[in-house]
Amino acid sequence: MRTIQVKKITEEVAQMCKEAAYYLPGDVYDALKKGRETEESPVGRDVLDQIIKNAEIAKAEDRPICQDTGMAIIFVEVGQDLHIEGGSLEDAINAGVAKGYTEGYLRKSVVEEPLFNRKNTQNNTPAIIYTKIVDGDKIKIQLAPKGFGSENKSDIKMLVPADGVEGVKKAVLDIILHASCNPCPPMVVGVGIGGTMDRAAVLSKRALIRPTNVRNAHPDYAKLELELLDLINKTGIGPQLGGTTSALAVNIEWGATHIAGLPVAVTICCHAMRHSERVL
Template sequence: MRELDAKTITENVAQMCKEAAYYLPDDVYAALKRGRETEKSPVGQNVLDQIIKNAEIAKNEDRPYCQDTGFTIVFLEVGQDLHIVGGDLEQAVNDGIAKGYTDGYLRKSVVSEPLFNRVNTGNNTPGAIYTKIVPGDKLKITVEPKGFGSENKGGIKMLVPADGVEGVKKAVMDIILHASMNPCPPTVIGIGIGGTMDKAAVMSKIALTRPVDSHNPMPEYAKLEDELLELINQTGIGPQLGGTTTCLGVNIEWGPTHIAGLPVAVTICCHACRHKTRTL
């Protein structure tokens, strides 16, 4: 049984929150550069130039890539042979979020109650923490700050099996077209297919932590990713003000579901597709 101090978790989460806010992942930056090379609209080219320059300034000056530093989503893979000592695991993560957002001068955007009072918690906690028990004695942490301009435009469609692949495509495209240019494109699209309504939504968030140029290992889903990417980029929504670079990547995660169900969840992420992973 390996022991890991809760304080170590807190310090690492704090640093990861800052790094995720400052440094756009290399794969997303490369996708933006590729989009700039193929973008046909002069206005879209100008927008992409500004987005790319912004990413470079943020990285060089350790400044937030976007003023919306997000609601902090954290995925934990906890080895079954790991023992957390010196504190509670979820509290250690939330302490790390609070420290990272305070020390990093990141905007605090979380309210303690959603409808009636909406009082800001002052430190961007609590995060949305999802924990999975896995073999081994390590702790894998993925921090995913999720901006809400794009979060507000996601959606879930509860399809039936008879809807099939074409029904899934229609469901995704209905959400994308309804969102239009509001989610600050070019976007990255995470899709969860299967499970239950809540499980599909979580899978769509996990999908956003994959590289934008990756593919689902199952060929049929990889093909669907490519087909949806092409359809989205044919909409003309483009980078903010129209063009051919609407989406940088479509990532699909899937899971077993009920014989009567075909849940489809779509999480739209703006070009600030931020995430950071460490293993302790």
């Protein structure tokens, strides 16, 4: 059985926090450039120019792409033949988040209690951690800092099977239209279909981590992704101030569900679809 020390996990997570905050993933940057080429609105083109320049400055100077450096959402796949030594996995990840956000001078945005005192934890922990046991002796860590300008506009609809594909399209469009320009478009839209209410929401988060230029492996869902992207880009929301580039991609993840249900969750992300990945 292979062994890994928790301090290695902590160090890697700390570096991932800084990378994600500073460096826009290549697929997202390319999608912005493509959107700039096809954008029909002069104002929209100007906005996209500024967004692209901002990403380039952030990368060149190791500065955050956005002042909202997000709440750390982390998906972890742990090989069942891997032994983690020296402490708990969750503590190691949270220590890495605290270290990365402190060393990287990233804004600490997490409060320890949500309603009454809302006291800031001062190190951006705890992270939101989803753990899955898989085959093998490796650990895969995917980190996505989630800003709340877009998170606040995410939503879920509990449909019934009779609503079908058209019902799903309407649910997604209703959420997008309600969000309008508030999530700092052009957006990346994660859609989770199936499972339960909570499972659909997690699927929609996981969908955002998939590269914007990779379609769902299931041809029907891949087709739906493109149809939804076209519908969203016809809304006129555009990049902040109107235009034809309202979204860069729609990514769908799906799962088994109950015979009476059709949950649909939509997680919206701003143009800064930040994420980082390690396999240790």
